[in-house]
Amino acid sequence: MVIIVLGVSGSGKSTIASGLSEELGIPYYDADDFHPQENILKMSNGKSLNDQDRLPWLKILAKNIGDWSKGKGGVLACSALKENYRAILSSESSSKINWVYLAGTKEVIKARMDNRKGHYMSSKLLNSQFADLEVPEYGIHVDISQTPDMLIKEIITKL
Numbered sequence: 001m002v003i004i005v006l007g008v009s010g011s012g013k014s015t016i017a018s019g020l021s022e023e024l025g026i027p028y029y030d031a032d033d034f035h036p037q038e039n040i041l042k043m044s045n046g047k048s049l050n051d052q053d054r055l056p057w058l059k060i061l062a063k064n065i066g067d068w069s070k071g072k073g074g075v076l077a078c079s080a081l082k083e084n085y086r087a088i089l090s091s092e093s094s095s096k097i098n099w100v101y102l103a104g105t106k107e108v109i110k111a112r113m114d115n116r117k118g119h120y121m122s123s124k125l126l127n128s129q130f131a132d133l134e135v136p137e138y139g140i141h142v143d144i145s146q147t148p149d150m151l152i153k154e155i156i157t158k159l
Contacts (some may be wrong), residue, residue, distance in 0.1 A: 001026060002093060003083040003159075006080035006136070007102035008129035012107040012144050012151070016102060017077035022067040024075070025070070031078035034060050048053055049127040058088040067093030081132040099139030100155055106130055108145065 001025070005017040014030055014040045021028030035057050049130050061078065068074035069092075080086050080099075110126055135141075139150055142151050 001098065001159075002069050002095065003075045003098040004023050004065075004080060004086075004089065005075065005077050005100045005102065006086075006143075007104070008081065008133055009079065009101040009127065010107060012125065012148065013077035013079070014100060015148050016100070016151055016155070019073045020100075020155060021075040022151055023156060026073040027074055028072050029064070029068075029076045031057075031061055031076055032082075034064070054085065055088075058085055062089050062092045064085075065089060065097070066094065067092040068099075069095045079129070081134065083130065083134050083136070086136065091110055098159060099136055101136055101139055102144050102151075103135070103140045103141055104144035115117060 003017070003026075004096060005013045007013055007022070009048065017030070018028045039053055039057060042049060042053065047099075061076070065074070065076065068076075080089060086099070106126060140155055142154055144151065146154070
């Protein structure tokens, strides 16, 4: 089973995806760990990535998702903001991907981002995240105003 937890930065993707991984006993991966150094540097300098910046990263992720779908599976925390990104991500998978969208307001997410330490993604880039977001018309949608434990239980029930 491959699950991709998606949403804008600060929505709780890493927390929810790692919790699902633990509950389901399948490996956890964070898409941020697959970014080329140039992308991290660009975001660290407060600049948004464009589609050209993202393409190599998405292809790397697609290859890995394909491998995970043939093996032990995986839970991936990944922004996957646009439909064409999700198409690339699923392009090499041999099985259906379970998409989980973390929905939240800009105000709630900005407060979370402003309180986290040591992350290269600044809340200054939040508007660009929401501008790029194409909410999927499929998958599991959950409201991030709940506690992580409640969200994880809801997602597992819906899976």
